[in-house]
Amino acid sequence: MSVKCLIVDDEPLAREVIASYIERVEGLQLVAEVDNAVKAFDWLKKESIDLIFLDIQMPKLNGIEFLKAMHHTPKVIFTTAYRQYAIESYELDVVDYLLKPVSFPRFLMAVNKMMNGQHEDATEELQSDELRTDHPYIFLKADRKMVKIYLKDILYIESLKDYVRIKLPEKEVISLQKISYLEQKLPEDCFMRIHRSFIVPIKKIEAFSNNAIEIGGHELPIGRNYKEQVLAVLNSDTSILD
Numbered sequence: 001m002s003v004k005c006l007i008v009d010d011e012p013l014a015r016e017v018i019a020s021y022i023e024r025v026e027g028l029q030l031v032a033e034v035d036n037a038v039k040a041f042d043w044l045k046k047e048s049i050d051l052i053f054l055d056i057q058m059p060k061l062n063g064i065e066f067l068k069a070m071h072h073t074p075k076v077i078f079t080t081a082y083r084q085y086a087i088e089s090y091e092l093d094v095v096d097y098l099l100k101p102v103s104f105p106r107f108l109m110a111v112n113k114m115m116n117g118q119h120e121d122a123t124e125e126l127q128s129d130e131l132r133t134d135h136p137y138i139f140l141k142a143d144r145k146m147v148k149i150y151l152k153d154i155l156y157i158e159s160l161k162d163y164v165r166i167k168l169p170e171k172e173v174i175s176l177q178k179i180s181y182l183e184q185k186l187p188e189d190c191f192m193r194i195h196r197s198f199i200v201p202i203k204k205i206e207a208f209s210n211n212a213i214e215i216g217g218h219e220l221p222i223g224r225n226y227k228e229q230v231l232a233v234l235n236s237d238t239s240i241l242d
Contacts, residue, residue: 003115004048007033008040008063009055009079010181013141014100018053018079021107028111037066049074051095051114056080057185067092077110081138084187101139101146138185140166140175147173151190155216157182157199169216194230195223208234 005022007030009015015033022028028051032043038060043049054076056063067076076092081100096110139146149166158165159179166173183193193199194213198220207214210231212221222230 002027002029003050004029004031005051005053006031006040006043006047006049006074007053008035008037008058008066009033009053010035010058011055014055014079014102017102018107021102021104024104025108025111027115037061037063040066041069044070044074051075051077051111053077053079057082059184064092067094075114077114081185082187083136136187140173140177142173142175147175149173151186151201154191154201155204156201156218156220159197167216167218192230192233194226195221196225197223202233205234 005028007015007018007022009018012035015035019030019033022030031047031049034040034043036058040052040054052074054063054067056078057080061069063078063080067073076094078094078097079100079102080097083099095114098106098110137148137150139148141147149168153168155167155169157179158167160174162176162178163174164177164179164182166175179193179197179199183191183199186199190201190203191199192202200213200215200220204215205213206216208222208231210222210227212219213230213234214220
């Protein structure tokens with residue numbers, strides 16, 4: 001009997017990778033792939049699903065919220081670029097927690113855990129191996145490859161229409177991606193949208209006025225539509241500017 005699988009991920013490339021892995025494993029059957037959790041609910045109403053490959057950071061409803069909202073949950077393997085949700089995810093009794101980009105051998109390990117009922121050991125394994133670093137990162141596609149970018153190194157992110165420029169201390173990375181997508185993906189307590197074209201790490205802001213911020217030797221504008229929210233955050237521990 002085949003294991004019926006559903007992929008829930010808002011990244012087309014990530015869905016493509018997991019779908020290709022499923023095709024390579026005898027006993028797995030891909031029923032559907034969707035780009036948000038709301039569509040996943042619709043599939044679960046009409047189809048019996050055994051295993052969900054579930055992203056966490058998604059628009060409308062994130063993976064953890066989706067999982068908590070389900071009454072009868074299939075087996076779940078998280079596929080995400082973020083480490084910070086690992087402990088919370090295992091409190092929900094998921095099978096495994098795969099960090100992107102997911103390799104095929106690591107994918108096989110997760111599937112074997114599900115088939116052999118070994119997911120009770122997943123928390124200990126993740127804590128000992130994948131949570132060892134204190135530096136979270138994301139992968140973005142640039143120059144026909146996936147590039148690792150540590151969040152601690154980001155000076156700012158700039159929109160270039162359908163692309164984004166990620167400014168780092170020693171270089172910049174340009175990726176075919178919308179800035180709104182990164183705004184949803186980045187931790188909101190660490191990064192802030194200050195303009196329709198700019199996202200910045202809050203802790204790296206060196207100075208600010210009513211109209212601009214300074215970061216890493218760069219002056220970036222505060223957009224009119226973002227001004228009230230940005231200044232509220234920046235003035236929370238500071239006397240109000242005249």
